[in-house]
Amino acid sequence: MVKLFGGGQEMNVFEEEQTVFEIGVVVPKRNVKEEDKTSDCVEVLVEEFRNLGLVVERVHGVVDEFIKLAAPLETLGRAAAELQIKKRTAIGMDLQFEWEEVDAFVRQPDGSVFSWCERFRCYRHLLYGIINKSRSSITLRFDDKEFCWEVGEYLLQKLESERIVKEVFPLHDEIKRKKLLHTWALHWWDFTNQPIDEIYAYFGAKIAIYFAFLGMYTRWLLFPAAFGLIMHMFDFGSLQLLVLPIFFVCIILWAIMFSQFWKRKNSALLARWQISYPVRTDLGYRQGVGWSSSPSVELAKKWGTDKTKEKEMFQRIEWFGRLMRFRNDAFIIFSIICLQLPFELAYAHIYEVIESDIMKVGLTTIYLFAIQFLTQIGGKISVKLIKYENNENTEKRADSLVYKVFGLYFMQSYIGVFYHALLHRNFSTLRKVLIQRLLVSQVLENLLENILPYLKYSYKKYRVRKKKRERGSSIGKIQFAYRVEKEYLKPSYSASIGMELEDGLFDDFLEVALQFGMIMMFACAFPLAFAFATLNNITEIRADALKLLAMLRRPTPRFSTTIGAWLNIFQFLIVMSICTNCALLVWLYDEEGKWKIEPGLAAILVMEHVLLLIKFGFSRFVPEEPAWVEANRVKNATNAENMCSKQLLKNISGARTTFGDVKKSQ
Numbered sequence: 001m002v003k004l005f006g007g008g009q010e011m012n013v014f015e016e017e018q019t020v021f022e023i024g025v026v027v028p029k030r031n032v033k034e035e036d037k038t039s040d041c042v043e044v045l046v047e048e049f050r051n052l053g054l055v056v057e058r059v060h061g062v063v064d065e066f067i068k069l070a071a072p073l074e075t076l077g078r079a080a081a082e083l084q085i086k087k088r089t090a091i092g093m094d095l096q097f098e099w100e101e102v103d104a105f106v107r108q109p110d111g112s113v114f115s116w117c118e119r120f121r122c123y124r125h126l127l128y129g130i131i132n133k134s135r136s137s138i139t140l141r142f143d144d145k146e147f148c149w150e151v152g153e154y155l156l157q158k159l160e161s162e163r164i165v166k167e168v169f170p171l172h173d174e175i176k177r178k179k180l181l182h183t184w185a186l187h188w189w190d191f192t193n194q195p196i197d198e199i200y201a202y203f204g205a206k207i208a209i210y211f212a213f214l215g216m217y218t219r220w221l222l223f224p225a226a227f228g229l230i231m232h233m234f235d236f237g238s239l240q241l242l243v244l245p246i247f248f249v250c251i252i253l254w255a256i257m258f259s260q261f262w263k264r265k266n267s268a269l270l271a272r273w274q275i276s277y278p279v280r281t282d283l284g285y286r287q288g289v290g291w292s293s294s295p296s297v298e299l300a301k302k303w304g305t306d307k308t309k310e311k312e313m314f315q316r317i318e319w320f321g322r323l324m325r326f327r328n329d330a331f332i333i334f335s336i337i338c339l340q341l342p343f344e345l346a347y348a349h350i351y352e353v354i355e356s357d358i359m360k361v362g363l364t365t366i367y368l369f370a371i372q373f374l375t376q377i378g379g380k381i382s383v384k385l386i387k388y389e390n391n392e393n394t395e396k397r398a399d400s401l402v403y404k405v406f407g408l409y410f411m412q413s414y415i416g417v418f419y420h421a422l423l424h425r426n427f428s429t430l431r432k433v434l435i436q437r438l439l440v441s442q443v444l445e446n447l448l449e450n451i452l453p454y455l456k457y458s459y460k461k462y463r464v465r466k467k468k469r470e471r472g473s474s475i476g477k478i479q480f481a482y483r484v485e486k487e488y489l490k491p492s493y494s495a496s497i498g499m500e501l502e503d504g505l506f507d508d509f510l511e512v513a514l515q516f517g518m519i520m521m522f523a524c525a526f527p528l529a530f531a532f533a534t535l536n537n538i539t540e541i542r543a544d545a546l547k548l549l550a551m552l553r554r555p556t557p558r559f560s561t562t563i564g565a566w567l568n569i570f571q572f573l574i575v576m577s578i579c580t581n582c583a584l585l586v587w588l589y590d591e592e593g594k595w596k597i598e599p600g601l602a603a604i605l606v607m608e609h610v611l612l613l614i615k616f617g618f619s620r621f622v623p624e625e626p627a628w629v630e631a632n633r634v635k636n637a638t639n640a641e642n643m644c645s646k647q648l649l650k651n652i653s654g655a656r657t658t659f660g661d662v663k664k665s666q
Contacts, residue, residue, distance in 0.1 A: 023127070023168065025067040025127075040141060042164070053072060054070065061482055061485035064166065071119075071126070076123075080118065081097055115200075129154070173202070180198060181549050196208055203557065206558045209561075328386070386404075403569075414518070417521075446536075450546075452491075457490050457491065465478045574615060
């Protein structure tokens with residue numbers, strides 16, 4: 001416990017005993033040392049950092065210099081107040097943060113005042129807010145380069161444009177990282193249990209929600225995996241046509257319950273982390289996110305100018321945005337039908353013609369590599385199309401991107417399987433295709449996820465050593481002595497379609513969604529697929545954890561309260577699985593293809609409609625919010641209302657007393 005002074009008041013706040021450097025700034029090493037430090041741009045930058053109250057440590061690497069930054073709690077608190085970050089108070093109400101009233105705000109589960117997402121926002125505000133407030137421009141030098149820092153110009157942006165500051169990136173906290181490695185990434189005995197609160201504190205809400213979802217999904221997979229193993233191990237003979245519909249109904253009910261109970265789990269996590277669940281995120285301020293830059297929000301800020309013109313402008317922007325989204329969606333769908341569909345059907349036909357199993361596996365491997373490349377191109381085109389859409393905020397743009405890219409992957413992942421199931425009705429070939437897709441694609445994905453970062457890291461180290469030798473300033477083996485330099489050389493946690501709207505979670509969620517669709521839509525054809533998925537996900541949890549903690553840089557935190565568009569995609573896949581499995585059962589009953597409406601076929605059709613009704617009606621039966629979360633929310637709202645009412649009455653009484661005294665004096 002230490003004492004800090006803010007705003008003339010003494011208050012006791014918890015402070016970490018040792019300095020933790022959380023941000024790194026990379027600049028090249030100078031060839032010539034500048035004698036005048038007042039004009040040395042790096043020295044000026046470091047001095048500005050110190051003036052902000054940051055703790056600075058400079059490290060000289062092999063070819064670059066690294067500036068490590070840490071911020072005392074008071075420095076972060078005053079930055080949070082300037083950013084007008086809203087935080088949960090003791091009465092359950094979210095209020096704008098004030099450093100002088102820090103004791104009124106609820107702390108994070110790990111005891112800190114700010115979450116990692118909030119701290120990172122404060123760091124960016126401080127670093128990128130350094131501005132030339134003098135009355136004249138300042139001449140800065142770096143080696144033989146000279147330039148002016150103009151009045152009102154931001155220093156860090158200027159140095160980035162001059163390519164002096166190479167990168168600003170978050171640093172790993174070694175103590176917390178090693179603890180998570182021990183209790184999470186390398187802890188296999190608990191299978192699906194994970195320290196979600198520690199993951200949230202270290203990586204932020206979005207990554208923590210992903211791992212909470214993956215852990216819950218894997219735990220719930222144990223039931224269909226056991227059911228599928230029983231169906232695979234025992235021969236039910238003539239009862240097979242009765243057992244399969246029972247299995248299908250159980251799987252659909254399982255999926256419906258899982259999606260609904262995940263919503264409850266999500267709301268419980270947000271309540272535990274003191275994050276407000278946004279009722280409407282189109283307009284206004286969100287936790288951890290500022291005002292959107294969309295035209296709708298800009299107009300909302302100017303409310304009250306001209307009501308008639310403003311209403312017309314809102315309507316014009318709304319419908320123009322919808323038309324642009326419709327145009328882009330139509331373009332993507334048309335491209336899938338005209339370009340990707342023939343390619344997928346050609347692969348499926350060649351696969352059916354080839355007789356050698358070895359050639360089929362080789363063809364599938366080549367196909368998966370080719371389609372990954374083509375789909376990445378489609379994803380980048382989707383990113384460019386979204387720039388012309390009138391989405392309200394970054395979250396909406398990211399969701400729009402997810403829908404478009406998933407459409408591409410949906411076609412390339414399932415069209416070949418549909419081809420074997422619908423056209424040829426060859427269930428033995430269908431099972432082989434499913435096994436190859438589940439095994440080959442999952443193994444390739446895991447290998448690429450873990451090998452590619454290491455290869456990129458090794459290549460970067462090779463380039464740095466080569467650059468050092470070309471300068472002729474090194475003899476013998478070059479060692480990387482500082483951890484900050486090793487972190488800088490590691491690849492970032494980026495999405496295959498680019499970092500503009502999504503990070504690496506896009507590819508991780510995509511992998512889970514495609515797996516879910518594969519095992520659900522063809523459950524009756526291959527019940528054992530659930531066991532394969534369970535084993536893969538148990539490995540995936542630890543592999544993804546190891547990737548984030550050891551192979552990649554610390555990810556830039558992105559705020560999120562749900563899994564976003566992916567939940568709607570999972571709901572869509574459940575509806576699709578009802579239709580596809582009913583079709584598979586119909587073909588099992590109608591082997592001759594006569595399409596006679598017999599009692600068995602009629603029962604399947606009735607079952608399909610009943611399951612669809614259950615799918616859309618189950619949400620009414622199981623609420624999305626647990627009772628204790630709702631009770632806490634109502635209690636907090638009541639407390640906040642009572643506090644506001646009392647304060648308002650005091651203000652009114654005080655105003656009346658003052659008015660009465662003035663009247664008496666007159």
